[in-house]
Amino acid sequence: MARRGDGPIVEPVPGDPAAVAHLGPNAGDETALVVADYHAGIEAGLRYERGVELDSDADVRLARLLRLLDETNPDRLVVLGDLGHRIGAPKGDEADELETFVERTVARVPITLVRGNHDGGIAEAFGDRIDVTDGSGIRLGRVGFVHGHTWPSCEVVESEVVCAAHEHPAVRLADSVGGSRKERAWLRGPMNPDPFAEALGLDVVELAWQSPELVVFPAFNDRSGGTWVNVEGQEFLSPFLPDGVFDADAYLLDGTRLGPYRSV
Template identity: 35%
Template sequence: MHPEFLPDVPALLMENTERVLVVADLHFGIESGLARAGVHVQSRSRARALRVLAAVRETGPDLLLLLGDVKHAVPITSRQEYDELPALLDSFRDLTEVKVLPGNHDGGIARFLKDGELLPAAGARIDGAGYLHGHTHPDPDLAGGLLVIGHLHPVVSLSDEVGCSLRAEPAYLYSSLTGEGWGDGTRVLAVPAACEFSGGVDVLELKESGLGPLVRCIDDDNAEVWLRDGTYIGTLAEIREQRGA
């Protein structure tokens, strides 16, 4: 399995016998949700989709795998989503096959999908790796291998030489899973959110975030963190020590 980081989306290209482009947490329609909260911004759905399309053209995947939270509004489907989602998904289909692992924001997503595009919420094994959004317990058949998930929106806070926090950057987190009967060899790779408005959870706070059953099983010391461009940051223990210093 040869993962490749695509920082502009961000997205992950997984290659074994097939090329699978993985994009998590697009949250199309989030702008209408922000408007209901009093924050008014122009829709960025098309720009977000164009980043995905550019990655598809760059990598030529056999499959574009949308790793949940394709839409944003819960429990309803917003007018913005009704207006935008059909054309956005068609633009993806024009270039490659599309499949969706539904997330906790994806109630009603099936009405926008074609036959065979919607996969089980508990996950699916595709070309040697398991994939799911991450808000539910995985299918037990996925244990013993790599699980690629979204949902967590991991970010890492970067500091300058004197310890002043500069910004929080989208990040990948890779960890073995401990406890809950996972057995040897089950690992998780959490993918950053592709939506620029969706916020994030600091990697040092993920285990206590309550964001689904998998975060409780992250190795709180040895889990490793990368920026979205593939820059290696270190283990959680190293990041914790650096912040303490």
């Protein structure tokens, strides 16, 4: 696990699908609250896509985020992609939720949105108030950020820690009577340089490789699906997983280390 002098560079908030990133002296020693896969307007999407009727949790989602901003007091908020749920431009209930989200959060901190595959139209709608990267991500100080639906840029890969999302990782845990439950999870492990160098058209020796740790974030939205990482036959969504890490440990939101995700 990559560490600064007094702790991890990317430190999960116990009990929440969020982390604080310590960006380092090259970024003014800023801290960032980092969340992933917010999926504003998901209820409207589920209604249209699957015929599932659910009351909106928009107020609950925003209250959880504002609480985390109060508790962690960061210098900025980084959303690791899929702030919205629609693939296209936001409209209707989703647009209303995003407007409230932006209005309430930018009053407290600047926002960086790392563009995800569900973020079409957000830059056009809100780019005058929040920073929106392209899909290859951004490096802030010593930490790289990418959503994970595309390969990260060289700048991101050459960070000390790389934060990714897109997978909504979860584990299936069995109980003593044969039942099971799903729990959102973190994945953390040392990155393998070979597939990243190949994707960038470089030799490994051409990378300013810092032996980074990859941190795959759980989804902030608890109504979104996910990749059950410990179920045989389950495939990852990201093009750089699982080959992009030598191995990765799974952790529950409360910090419990489950060990290598394949053997959970």
